[in-house]
Amino acid sequence: MDTISNIKVSNNEGGDLNWDLQQWATFRINADFDLSGKNVKAGDSTVVTVPDALMITSSSFPIRDLNTNEVIANAKVNPDNKSITITYTDYVEKHSDTSGSFFFYARIDFKKHPQKGEVPVEITINNETKFAGKVSFTGVGDGNPRLLTKTSWVNAGDQREIQYTISVNRTKQNIKNATLEDHLQFTNASYVKDSIKIIKGKFSFDAGEWVFSDRVDVTDQHKITISEDGRSFVIDLGDVTENDQYRIAYNVRLNYDPADGEVLRNEATLKGIGIETKI
Known part of the structure; x- marks a missing residue:
């Protein structure tokens, strides 16, 4: 009709x-x-x-x-x-x-x-x-590659747990003495013990979306230091070359039920000789 x-x-x-x-x-x-x-x-x-x-x-x-x-x-x-x-x-x-x-x-x-x-x-x-x-x-372009990006979401089965991923070096830069720091900007929360994972792989922008392939877990190859209060950590990545790309995943545990729409901020900083970028 x-x-x-x-x-x-x-x-x-x-x-x-x-x-x-x-x-x-x-x-x-x-x-x-x-x-x-x-x-x-x-x-x-x-x-x-x-x-x-x-x-x-x-x-x-x-x-x-x-x-x-x-x-x-x-x-x-x-x-x-x-x-x-x-x-x-x-x-x-x-x-x-x-x-x-x-x-x-x-x-x-x-x-x-x-x-x-x-x-x-x-x-x-x-x-x-x-x-x-x-x-x-405009076309999909190149995906706007950045040195540091971060995503987060609430665990579907447990609203007190937030999952984060940080993507490092989509821009394929050389960074000497690289460290990644993360600081929770909210209280009543801490990192989940042993949840921090460092995955090495290759980023590519394919059909309009970022893809992370050739993944290898290299967590045990890097020093991870968590602060005494459990609300910040530092990862020593060492010398990062243009061929080194990482995805760092970790979970944060809240001590309360978050309100709907509540903003839970944390700050990640990548440092190296002559370089410092925050998200």
């Missing part, structure tokens, strides 16, 4: 999209629909599919009448086949002249389309293709 009368791209706020999209940036695809004269029945559906160079980032959502807030249709997102199936409710049988609009969010599927340039947004509605405009993409 083709009920879509118009479809176009916009920025996330509904205005003109007049800039280049970066790797993770989203934008809107806006659609108008008109059921007049279509004899739409409850259970009928319309399938909206985005091109292979895009991916849908919205979750499934209801499409409502703006005046009554009643549900006209339910839009089910299938991210795997890049489609949205719009299934109409019995509202359409009682209001045959219904029209309105909806939108969803999308981004460039940079694994399918890593290159810089314009991407035509051709939306397939059932078996008919409609042109919604075009977007410009």
Whole structure:
């Protein structure tokens, strides 16, 4: 059932999209629909599919009448086949002249389309293709390699445990007498004993994401000093060459249940002769 009368791209706020999209940036695809004269029945559906160079980032959502807030249709997102199936409710049988609009969010599927340039947004509605405009993409680039980066997340099975990873030397530099220091900036917490692991490997930026391969555990080859209060440590990495790249992983144990959204800061510093960088 083709009920879509118009479809176009916009920025996330509904205005003109007049800039280049970066790797993770989203934008809107806006659609108008008109059921007049279509004899739409409850259970009928319309399938909206985005091109292979895009991916849908919205979750499934209801499409409502703006005046009554009643549900006209339910839009089910299938991210795997890049489609949205719009299934109409019995509202359409009682209001045959219904029209309105909806939108969803999308981004460039940079694994399918890593290159810089314009991407035509051709939306397939059932078996008919409609042109919604075009977007410009910066391309995935080189991943912005940095000497030191850090990520963290709360353990899914234990909210009192935070897991950290620090990536060292994606920039492939030579560093004499390198040390990595880490300091917890919050109290009521300490490092989990024996959780600090030093992994040596190779970083590469592949299909828009950083990959760490050829991993070897070298924890026992480096001196690790933990402070008496358990809230900082120093790792002696020695002389780091352009071929030496590391990922350091460790866990931190809280002595309390963190509040939702609570920011738990720690500071990592990489030092060497003529070099000092913090994150």
